[in-house]
Amino acid sequence: MAIYLGDSGYVELKREGLNTKLVSTLDPDDVNVARKRFSFDFEVDSIITGDQLEIYTEDGSTLELVDGHVYPDGRWYCNVDQAGGVRLYNDFASALNGEEADALPLVVPSRSIPIYAVTRNSLYRCIAQVSDYSMTTARETVDLTSLGEEFRTNFSSGLISGQGQLNCLWDYEASTCNNTEGDTGAERSHYLAQLVMRTQQGASFDGRFFLKAPGRAAIDGGNSYGIDDAIWWEAKCVITNVAMAFSASEPVRSTVDFVTSGPIRLRTGAVPRYLLQEDSSAVLLETGDYHLELESD
Secondary structure (H helix, E strand, C coil): CCCCCCCCCCEEEEECCCCCCEEEEECHHHEECCCCEECCCCCCCCCCCCCEEEEEECCCCCCCCECCCCCCEEEEEEEECCCCCEEEECCHHHHHHCCHHHCCCECCCCCCEEEEEEECCCCCEEECCEEEEEEEEEECCCCCCCCCHHHHHHHCCCCEEEEEEEEEECCCCCCCCCCCCCCCCCECCHHHHHHCCCCCCCCEEEEEEEEECCCCCEEECCEEECCCCEEEEEEEEEEEEEEEECCCCCCCEEEEEEEEEEEEEEEEECCCCECECCCCCECCCCCCCCCCECCCC
């Protein structure tokens, strides 16, 4: 009999893309070439550091923003500073670090350019510094007294809903977490505190909550099995509360409460990951992502 200890679970998060586009005008005065920084006329907290931002011109003309870029649109990772200024990067980890030296060089537009911007986030990344989490699932009780027999049969089980809580060591800086996939960066728990205050996009994310992480084997009678199998909950979640606990000489801790807003599934087997070529190498995308993720059913 195999007994699992609570040491192989972790949480993955996929940022949700904007359902509506942000409308603005890129003026020459908005771009600071020396600081590799520009500004938007968007509401505060519309975009958050680490978002993959797609910017395109309204009239299809060249997007005069990144040096050497001669296309009407582009997609980069962004870092947003305290004053709302934006720097662009080719990869997620660099965007979290926010170093000026790693930012893409910019050019001053020759005119005022009407632009649109949306966030496009398609990769799951682990949340760093999670100490523990809980997940509760419940089936809704449905009153069927006024329904016919056919409808009673279809709806007698009710709907499954869920809620949970994440406890994290509060982390403002970029860091790594023990996940066997070795992705290009980890979400910091500080992002969840920013997400709950997001204005236009809302406080939702796609989550994977692992009971057994891939790559961990169970030992039974000297034989190992289940190395490639994982067990996890998968659901779309909405953050309802973020609390910070401060105590002298103790690490700052963050408690995040959430509810599920759609179907919740308990899945087993191989985790949907990345599309590989015949030689097992990853597919490199022109958008700056290191690999192409397979869509799960």
